[in-house]
Amino acid sequence: MAGRPVYYACKSCNFISEMSVCPRCGGDGTKDWQGMVAIADYEKSDIAKKMGITANGTYALKVR
Numbered sequence: 477m478a479g480r481p482v483y484y485a486c487k488s489c490n491f492i493s494e495m496s497v498c499p500r501c502g503g504d505g506t507k508d509w510q511g512m513v514a515i516a517d518y519e520k521s522d523i524a525k526k527m528g529i530t531a532n533g534t535y536a537l538k539v540r
């Protein structure tokens with residue numbers, strides 16, 4: 477198997493991407509995060525409400 481891509485989670489909005497700077501809010505990305513949740517319909521998602529997510533995408537549950 478090829479090397480696993482490195483994913484960063486934004487320290488501000490928890491958004492996960494392959495970029496060290498968040499493409500959503502421009503916040504700092506960190507490799508130190510745990511858990512992943514995919515939000516497909518944030519308006520109907522309880523997790524999204526709890527986490528204050530206002531856009532669809534993949535988010536980290538815990539960012540340090």
Ligand SMILES: [Zn+2]
Nearest residue numbers: 486489498501
């Ligand atoms: Zn962000």
